[in-house]
Amino acid sequence: MTIKNVVVAGGSGNLGNAVVKELLKAGYKVTVFAREDSTSTFPSEVSVRKVVYGSVESLKPALEGQDAVVSTLATVAVGGQNPLIDAAVEAGVKRFIPSEFGINTRIVEGTAIGQLLQGKIKTVDYLEEKTKANPGFTWTGVSSGLFFDWGLAYGSIGFNKSTKTATIYDSGNEVVQASNLGFIGRAVAAILANEDKTANKYLSIGSPNFSQNEVLAIVERETGEKWEVQRASTADEGKIGLEKLSKGDYSAFRNLLRERIFKDGAGLSAKGDNSANGMLGLQEESLEDTIKAWLRS
Known part of the structure; x- marks a missing residue:
């Protein structure tokens, strides 16, 4: 070395x-x-x-x-x-x-x-x-990719263990690049x-790469409860992101990121x-x- x-x-x-x-x-x-x-x-x-x-x-x-x-x-x-x-x-x-x-x-x-x-x-x-x-x-x-363990703790993966709620984008089946x-x-x-x-x-x-549906299945199994799921559209996230960007609002990044990584067929x-x-x-x-x-x- x-x-x-x-x-x-x-x-x-x-x-x-x-x-x-x-x-x-x-x-x-x-x-x-x-x-x-x-x-x-x-x-x-x-x-x-x-x-x-x-x-x-x-x-x-x-x-x-x-x-x-x-x-x-x-x-x-x-x-x-x-x-x-x-x-x-x-x-x-x-x-x-x-x-x-x-x-x-x-x-x-x-x-x-x-x-x-x-x-x-x-x-x-x-x-x-x-x-x-x-x-x-x-x-x-x-x-x-996403910081997975950090993202679970701070909500960027879309799951809240306190309220047992999840936001799932599109089908929730897209495999997302992530790392601990x-x-x-x-x-x-x-x-x-x-x-x-x-x-x-x-x-x-x-590693671990994940899909939101995989995470949902694991959290429901481990907690023994059904979590409340809110369905969301990556196309809508993209539109919101573009609108923010046109106004110089750089929080657009979060919306554009969700569209890019969670979109069905993204393949990233x-x-x-x-x-x-x-x-x-x-x-x-x-x-x-x-x-x-x-x-x-």
Whole structure:
């Protein structure tokens, strides 16, 4: 393993915490970058460096001696990753993993949701330019779909255990790309361990992928109760999203996302040839066990 020293930018968030945890488990030496006003705490074995993300001058010395950068910066900051990339190139970093970790942004050009993801799209474009000019610098993009365990807890999957209600879009049979946070962390560790196979590639992962009807069947079985189901249309979500977007309301993203992933026939799940799970040697997560853990929490 030639990549040993790894920086996680944005390591205090839900995903960042999971990535830090799994990198430590895999034996990497981890440094977390934090903003100067951050009060976040980390495990004792993690080094913390306060940086200014918009300043190459601040970032470059903090990146000296580092082999890889994993960016888990929140969506509002993803369009500002270029200084971090520039500093990584100048410091001799080998691998940069940008803040993707959602839907595949390489296949959304020309769509409404693609308009809202320009920061991510342009970041990967910029990485491709940098690797051509600097052969020792490489990147890997990761699409992980919905954050499944997080989405159960915060309602983005469409299920509320307190009220035992569910919102099911279209038929509810579409298989959706999703990943638990820990699974994403393990994928990042595996990408760095397989640096030759993963260099300058955009990978899709996912586990557990799910359909809403599968989730509904499991929660009803585990609770022993019928849940109240509200039927909804992804076409309606799309219309609402477009209307919001026309008014500059960026909450349109949630509506456009529901249309994109839950629509019957979307075909966007990370399975078979569409998945890098096997290449990375990742063990599949259990849909049933994840849901049981959520119901117990």
